Amino acid sequence: MNPREQQTKERMMKRAPLVPSIKIMAKGLIPIAILLLGILSPLGYEGVAAPVTLTIVHTSSVNGYLFACPS
């Protein structure tokens, strides 16, 4: 092994443990990030403070009428 090859090998050895640790961290962080987003974001896209239209149907004084009345 010439000195140049030796240098390259050493550099690779230094970097080698770094690559898997990034991968492991990324793997671990993705679910955590998803979980945090779910907890911290107030509403999902579909529920963005859009007003809900509620209809209340009201009758009064029906007085027992079953059928239509002359208006």
Add this chain to the structure above:
Amino acid sequence: MLGGLARRATLLKNLQNQGGPVLAVDSGDLFFDTTTDQADVKKVLTKARLIAQAYKRMGIVAVNVGDRDLSQGVDFLKQEAAQGLPLISANLVDAAQRQPIFPPSVIREIAGIRIAFVGLLRSPLPPAIEKSLEGKAAVEEPMETARKVTEGLKGKADLIILLSDLGWDQDVRIAKEIAGIQFILGGHEGRAITAPFQQGQTFIVQSYHKGMYAGMLTLLLEKSVSLFQDEGRITRIQEALSGLNRRSRDLQDAKERNPHLDIKPAIEGIKQQKDKLQKELKEAQKTVAQGTRFRWTLEPISSSLAEDAEVRSLIEATGIKND
């Protein structure tokens, strides 16, 4: 011809099919008329049971007890409640124990907003209705009861809607004296109220009588409820402005036909009215945008609505063909 139980059921079904939340409520005097003849009691009770059955199928959320609903005694109502009709009344109490016979209110949660429907009926009762109670039930003073119930709902409801059979004057008094009720859906007299009457922060309406119309209260609910603003007010002002414009054009046309006609004072009067309305419109547009918006309309139960087959067959099964 307007009205009909089977058509009312169709209106409700059509609304439910649109997918948004729909709550159906009744303010009372649902079952009986004042003119009930003793000879008709069997027919009258058959009709009342039929209405209760149909309302349950329609998924009614709350039915307030009106004074006329007591005209065949309290036992009839107890039987219907036991069979699942959601009767409510905050001031109809057991005569001996002075405890409410039916739940004072019903709470429904829509989009995180807790909506309480409270029921009240008038006191004192007419002597004939008082007699029909046979000493089994009594009616507590409505104003004091309303105060207690609204106080008791603090922290449990975000919005209080009173289903009232008290009549217009008492409704206005409640709105004046008791804070925290956003809407009074009234009855008893059965007035046709097309423009909600605002008293303080409370809006009062009625939906006519004999089931000829259904009142439609549309609420645009957001995460929290702020002061309610009547969206229909803008439309009503705009309609009044259009009416004034039409009147002004008619006067101009009349002037063209008859040049000696003095239309100046009338035109000046219209101008003043228009200026006032323009100011009101600007203010309404500003306030409506700031609060929680609502609309109130009276929907005619017209013959263009098909009769609901299920309710129609319930009616046919009783053999009653007309009232």
